[in-house]
Amino acid sequence: MAKGTKTLFYCKECGNESSKWLGQCPVCHEWNTFVEAKVTKSSQKVEKALMERKPSHLSEIQMEEEKRISTHMEEMDRVLGGGIVRGSLVLVGGDPGIGKSTLLLQTCHRLCADDLSLLYISGEESLQQIRMRADRIGEFNDHLALLAETNLEIIDGVIRKEKPDIVIIDSIQTMYSDGVDSAPGSVSQVRESTAMLMKLAKGLGVTVFVVGHVTKEGTVAGPRVLEHMVDTVLYFEGDRHASYRILRAVKNRFGSTDEIGVFEMQQDGLREVLNPSEYMLEGKPEEASGSVVACSVEGTRPILVEVQALVCRSNFGMPRRTAAGCDYNRVNLLMAVLEKRLGFHLSEYDAYVNIAGGMKMNEPAIDLGIALAIVSSMKDQVISDRVICFGEIGLSGEVRSVQMAEQRVNEAKKLGFERVILPASNLKALKNTKGIDLVGVANIAEAVKALD
Ligand code: TYD
Ligand code: MG
Numbered sequence: 001m002a003k004g005t006k007t008l009f010y011c012k013e014c015g016n017e018s019s020k021w022l023g024q025c026p027v028c029h030e031w032n033t034f035v036e037a038k039v040t041k042s043s044q045k046v047e048k049a050l051m052e053r054k055p056s057h058l059s060e061i062q063m064e065e066e067k068r069i070s071t072h073m074e075e076m077d078r079v080l081g082g083g084i085v086r087g088s089l090v091l092v093g094g095d096p097g098i099g100k101s102t103l104l105l106q107t108c109h110r111l112c113a114d115d116l117s118l119l120y121i122s123g124e125e126s127l128q129q130i131r132m133r134a135d136r137i138g139e140f141n142d143h144l145a146l147l148a149e150t151n152l153e154i155i156d157g158v159i160r161k162e163k164p165d166i167v168i169i170d171s172i173q174t175m176y177s178d179g180v181d182s183a184p185g186s187v188s189q190v191r192e193s194t195a196m197l198m199k200l201a202k203g204l205g206v207t208v209f210v211v212g213h214v215t216k217e218g219t220v221a222g223p224r225v226l227e228h229m230v231d232t233v234l235y236f237e238g239d240r241h242a243s244y245r246i247l248r249a250v251k252n253r254f255g256s257t258d259e260i261g262v263f264e265m266q267q268d269g270l271r272e273v274l275n276p277s278e279y280m281l282e283g284k285p286e287e288a289s290g291s292v293v294a295c296s297v298e299g300t301r302p303i304l305v306e307v308q309a310l311v312c313r314s315n316f317g318m319p320r321r322t323a324a325g326c327d328y329n330r331v332n333l334l335m336a337v338l339e340k341r342l343g344f345h346l347s348e349y350d351a352y353v354n355i356a357g358g359m360k361m362n363e364p365a366i367d368l369g370i371a372l373a374i375v376s377s378m379k380d381q382v383i384s385d386r387v388i389c390f391g392e393i394g395l396s397g398e399v400r401s402v403q404m405a406e407q408r409v410n411e412a413k414k415l416g417f418e419r420v421i422l423p424a425s426n427l428k429a430l431k432n433t434k435g436i437d438l439v440g441v442a443n444i445a446e447a448v449k450a451l452d
Helices: 043-052 074-080 100-112 127-137 152-162 187-204 225-229 276-281 328-342 364-379 405-414 444-449
Strands: 005-011 034-040 089-094 118-122 144-148 166-170 207-213 232-237 244-252 260-266 269-272 291-298 301-313 321-324 349-355 387-389 419-423 437-441
Touching: 034 187, 074 232, 074 244, 074 260, 089 100, 089 187, 089 225, 100 118, 100 127, 100 144, 100 166, 100 207, 100 269, 118 127, 118 152, 127 144, 144 152, 152 187, 187 207, 187 225, 260 276, 276 301, 291 364, 291 405, 301 364, 301 405, 321 328, 328 349, 328 364, 328 444, 349 364, 364 387, 364 444, 405 419, 437 444
Parallel strands: 089 207, 089 232, 118 144, 118 166, 166 207, 291 387, 321 349, 387 419, 419 437
Antiparallel strands: 005 034, 232 244, 244 260, 260 269, 291 301, 301 349
16 A cells, blocks of 8 residues: 555445444444545645645635626526526436426526536437437527536546536436446445536536436435535425426525425426416315415415315224325324314314425425314315415414514415415514405414304
């Protein structure tokens, strides 16, 4: 072994490092996941560098105006935190076939109009296949160049030569570096590839978008290692059977992480859904019991959704419950609250709860929607389609305040709703809500009464 080279072991699952091999990882408790890696240390270089390095005070740090490049897609810009940051590394994760390549090619299409040079590197598809997709999206000009390549040393060379502004790597799992023996897609390859791309991005100031497929467990394959290394992690998700897609930021060094972008997959690429509430409420049945409109805030945007419940007498001792688009345990909890506080004998009933449109909502503010939909179905009482509700429900049946109540009320007003059932404690802080009837409720019993 060369002088200054030492051996290190790291866990393939979680990336935990250790100086000796271990059978079981003490961090993630997986067995047989430790693999060897060689690390070279150049002590002389470090000592020389040390002489020149010293920590700086905040006031000494020059602030550089962050240059953002707009993608000309409002939804995409918002999720990125206001546009693309030069020299950043962005991971776009998602299930295979969800539309990651389409999203990025479409981003290229919009960026082509500006004076930027783009390079799309695909390890998954041939140039003809990319051309076919591009033809569906629209006309491209010569600012976009394509390359079908999987060897990172070659990619590195091409990028250094061409110096594009933005590079797309589709996908990280197909890339390999000659310096690592294992197969493409393995943890060490993914780790090494990402590190190389990171160096390129920071060194040359190119923005690199990396596509990563998600494994069955819902993490980007080649696991967490990847997420730690990049600047921004976006997930592209949606129901394969529904046409809408959601782009969600789960990590962002340059912006907030709770923003979402909504798109719809069409024949000619993705269309931005600028008003998700309208889109989600399309096809809402009229005069049907068990249906109510609730409001959930995703990032900084209130989104109205239809909550549906079907409650019917159970034929077995064990009632069946399902929840689609919301938390199953939350539904059970809300049913227990209704049983205990309102005296409904829900334990004798099956209940199926669904957020129409297939969107997943985890904000507690939709509690009131779920509870009222269940009550409406149970009593077979229609809730007016001019009414929306929001509020978190506590274990004693109290309706608790939620944040951003004013934005929710305004969204309801914008879409022509006439009445809002909301937490009484939110009511006081609300200003400027003329033109809409507000009903503040302190507990679930009052909310049910407000329906009559
Ligand atoms: P794709 O971008 O290839 O997915 P990923 O890169 O995440 O694997 O998208 C695949 C799906 O999108 C495929 O089923 C076809 C569909 N699609 C459309 O419906 N309209 C379009 O304009 C395009 C390009 C694709
Ligand atoms: Mg693809």
